[in-house]
Amino acid sequence: MSVIGYDLGNxxxxxxxxxxxxxxxxxxxxSDRNTPCIVSLTSKERSIGSAAKTQIISNYKNTISNFKRLLxxxxxxxxxxxxxKDLPYKLSRTADGGVGVRxxxxxxxxxRRNLLAAARIANLNCLRLFNDTTAVALAYGIYKQDLPAAEEKPRxxxxxxxxxxxxxxxxVAFNKGKLKVLATSFDPYLGGRDFDRLLFNxxxxxxxxxxxxxVRTNKRAELRLLIECEKLKKQLSSNSGRMTLNIECLMDDKDVQGAMTRTDFEALCAPxxxxxxxxxxxxxxxxxxQSQDITSIEIVGGATRMPxxxxxxxxxxxxxxxTTLNADEAVARGCALQCAMLSPTFKVRDFTVIDCTPYSISLSWIAPMGEEGDMEIFPQFHPAPFSKMLSFYRKEPFAxxxxxxxxxxxxxxxxxxxxxxxDNVTPNQEGDGSKIKVKVRLNIHGLFSVIQASIVEKVCLGMMCNVCSSNLLCTTQAPVDNQTPNPEPMGESTSPGDTENKENTNANSNEDVKPSTEAAEKVEKKKVKVKSKDLPFHSQLYMNITEQEIQHMFEVENKMIMNDKLECETSEAKNLLEExxxxxxxxxxxxxxxxxxxxxxxEFGKILExxxxxxYEDGEDEMKAVYVDKLAQLKQVGNPILRRYTEAQARPAAFEQLGGALQKVSKFLHNYSEKDEKYSHIQQxxxxxxxxxxxxxxxxxNEMMQKQSALPKPSDPIVTVAEITGKLKTMEGICNPIINTPKPEVKEVPPADAEPAAEVPPSKDTAKDAKDTKDPAEEPKVDMDLD
Structure with a gap:
């Protein structure tokens, strides 16, 4: 299993x-790491990436590029x-107006919501939308071993x-095991393409x-000139001399030529x-x-290569x-690292990433008296992800x-x-506004939302009377503090893993009334429980894509994937037929x-022609089944020819192998008939x-050899190689076990008529020698102690 990071550029x-x-x-x-963000559509198929780039001029009306800017x-x-004005394809208005992914x-x-919806339509489980610069910072900092300690001044x-x-x-501020984005700034409308457009003009x-x-009146000529201007910009970035631009047959069959130096290019791009x-x-x-506070300036992105x-x-x-980072791949690597950190499959070095929101976010509402309320909830560059709890006093539902x-x-x-x-907000039992807690969150994707709403109630559980020691249960709602219903931001902030529902139980006593001598036994104690009940809420997001729309687009995408697969199979079937x-x-x-x-x-040659x-005429654009049927029809005629050829090529070797086996068996029979000692043990x-x-x-x-040799080549063979091989295996299965039967071993038996030798009494010397040379096995064994 693996996780991936997408650097989706324009x-x-x-x-x-x-x-x-x-x-x-x-x-x-x-085999290219750089994949163009281009999709090309034809009447029947869809090309993506490098395959689509080849059609950017020939099929410019249906080749879509630079679409991330429109998302x-x-x-x-x-x-x-x-x-x-500059797009070669047309845009139309829609009905609604509108994995780690960078x-x-x-x-x-x-x-951001639209990009998440696009990931779902593409069947990607997006763990986080990661800001470009934060991804680069992660790719830079996680490998650094010399970062200052947490209590030291950050780098x-x-x-x-x-x-x-x-x-x-x-x-970005770095400490050991942590990075924090202090601030961000940007110009969303300045990039390498603006320099290309200046050269084009x-x-x-x-x-x-x-x-x-x-060339502005001809889209194909305009696209060709834009492509050549981009190449010229790259050449001027690495060469200070005079660089030329040559395009053959740009327009009206005219070849054009131009030139520029780096000095002229920088003067042109001064604004x-x-x-x-x-x-x-x-x-x-x-x-x-200040400049002295900064340790280093790291640059990434293709346009930073310009001197x-x-x-x-x-x-x-x-x-x-x-330029220590890879200018092209740093963002993708940072996204993959973040995805690995969020995935339970991988164990990554502990490293905390604290991002920030580039824009401040405010909430507004209508107060009970009709006046409008407003408050900034997350100021600019506030840490993210982050949660806050807000308190309101309301008698009815509010927005x-x-x-x-x-x-x-x-x-x-x-x-x-x-x-x-x-929803479902009601006043308390005394008719005052109930305390409503609303939890808002700036999540890991940088999206703002309300994630919880609850009503706080105080319930009196009972009274204990000292006189009669009886429990008097009371379920009435205790009155809340009599304050004007104003939103009250809570001082607490919760981290992403905080529990959503909290129930605080406080045992609060009533005012202690010091008993007098007349009523000392009438002291009462009350038990009060503060509980929180979740309230339903719903959201109406601006230009939101509904779940039904996402599901519909997901189904459309699946149909396009199946169609792409069918087109690929059709193209393969056509190629097989042509081959x-x-x-x-x-x-x-x-x-x-x-x-x-x-x-x-x-006749077969005419059919093939x-x-x-x-x-290349009527069958240029046919269904897959048509090509498959055509190929099957041709093979009905061609396969017998191919079979005759392959049989003729393999048959001599098969016959030779069978003949060799027959000679081996014949030699065995001859040796056996000659009473060869090697085979004397085999039964008749x-x-x-x-x-x-x-x-x-x-x-x-012999019969098959004669018949096959008399048969002309264009005829089907009398015997196939498979039949010859089968005969060989059958004969070897019967003969080889018998021929290779091992000869039994012969044990030597002494002759039965031999007389036993007379016993000769041993001499003294012989007995002494026999005593000295005892069998070692008869000697007593010595036990050994093993440590």
Whole structure:
């Protein structure tokens, strides 16, 4: 089992896998770690990634790219309307307006929910939406062994991530086993593609004056020029000399040529370079840092490879930038690490990740007297995930409206998050407002929600009277404090694992009344229990995708997957048919020529030629079953030819093997008849079995050899290789056990008529020698003590 981290970019994506051996960035089916974020659609199939990139020019109207920027945005969003001008495909309005996976830190609530919904539709179990810069920080810090201790001053690192379409900056504090994001800043509309567009506009104007062609009027020409401008930008990043741009037949059969130096490129992009400075200076201000507080500047993302961007970053922070991280794969590796930390399957070094929310979040409500209430719940850069408990005094159901506090902070047309309605709220028994506790949470994905609502009641369990010692049970609700119903944020904050429901039981006594001499025995004690009861609530989220819509899209995706599989199988069936036509036609008049008649060969050749023409004309786009049936029909004619050829090639060796076995048996029979001592132990009836089996096999062998040699090649064989092999195995099964019977061992027996030798009395010397040479076995054994 493994867990994966997705770095889903606007231009391309990387996928890292956490296995028992560590983190590995995997390659796609084209052996490339970089997979383009492109989907191409045709009338019958869907291509994804590298396969779709090949169709970005030929099928530009149905090839979708740069779609992450549009995720979760309404159709009327000014950003969407501006993007539509440069998109080669068309956008349409929808009915509703709109695994560890990385997500830009500036994504709003709606965009994050839409990305989670997309993961569910793709059947991915997303454990966390991880901010880009936080993922990079995790990939950087978890391997560091020299981080300061928890009680020491943290090490401050600035991470700059500039990719294809956005710039993100984060200030992160590191201690041993912990990272905390202090602040983030970003420019969501500045990335490498903006530099590509500047080059495109420059050369489009140049070619219009020089070659009298306007590439902006031709989408294919526009896409080709954009691709070449991106290549030129990369060349200028690594070469300071003059680099050329050449495109053949760009438009109207005209070849175009242009050139640019790095100095000219940086002068052209000066306005964009100036925009890089703002997020860098903002992060210092928001995190309250000075240049001397920063230990290092780590840069990732493809656009940071441009020398002008590097020098700007170094100038703002007053230090040289560091490139110790893999600029392309660091985010994916960080996501995979976080996923492994959240998964119970892997044991990862203890490392705490404290992220922050990039925008402040506020709640508003309508108070009982009709006035509006408002409160900032999570200020900007508040730690996340985090929970808070809020208290309200209400007599009836009420609603809380969540929104981003500052509309200018978010880069989204609507600052609303959603509406949360608390139901079944009733006044207490005295008619005053009941105490309502509402638990709100900023979860691991960066999403705000109400996760619990409860009503607090005080119940009197009974009174103990000292006079009669009787228990008087009372179930009336005790009056709550007579306060004006105002929301009261609780001072407590709970971590992600805190229990949702808490029941506090307090034994509170009434006011102790000092007894007088007249009524000392009338002292009463009351037992009061404070209990909490959960209340139902429901939410109305802005631009939310319902469960029914997700399920419908999941079913549509499954149908597309099955259709993709069917198209793949259809393409394979077509290729098999085409391969058979070419292979058989080439061999029919070559190696298979002698195994079919001239008439059959000519007719089959015509069928193969007709099938080839059909494949490229009427059969170009047929169903899988049609190709399978066509191939079966051809094999009905071609397989007998193939079988004759293969039998003819293998038959001589099979006959030779059978003949060799017959010779071996014949030699045995000859030796036995010559009274060979080697086989004298074999019984006559066993030899007769061998003889009978060999004679019948030899007769069959000679007969089949004569018939097969008299048969012409185009005819089906009289005997097959399988039959010859079967005969061989049958004969060997009878003969070999008899021939290989081992000869029994002969024991030497003394002759029965031999007289026993007369006993000679031993001499004294002989007896002495015999006494001295006793059998060792007869000597007494000595016991040994073993330690």
């Amino acid at each position: 231009l391309s994506c990387y996928i890292a896998v956490a296995r028992q051996g560590g983190i590995e960035t995997i390659a796609n089916e084209f 979760g945005r309404p159709f009327d969003d000014p950003f969407v309307q501006n993007e539509m 997500v830009p830190s500036f994504f709003s609530e709606v965009q 401050i690192i600035i991470f700059v991530d500039m990719g294809h379409s956005s710039l993100q900056v984060a200030a 420059h050369f489009a104007d140049l070619f219009k004056d020089k070659y009298r062609i306007d 964009l370079i100036q925009r890089v400075e703002k997020p860098l200076r903002t992060i210092l201000q928001d995190a309250k840092l 002008a961007v590097k020098s700007t970053i170094a100038e703002v922070f007053g230090m040289k930038v560091s 809380l409206q969540a929104r981003y506090t500052n509309a200018e902070q978010i880069h989204y047309p609507c600052q609303d998050i959603g509406k949360f309605c608390i 058979y036509v070419y292979d058989m036609r080439g061999k029919l008049f070559d190696k298979y020529e002698g195994y079919t008649t001239e008439q059959d060969r000519t 007709a099938t080839e023409h059909w494949l 009836e066993d030899v007769d079995k061998v003889k009978k089996s060999s004679e019948s096999t030899a007769q069959w062998y």
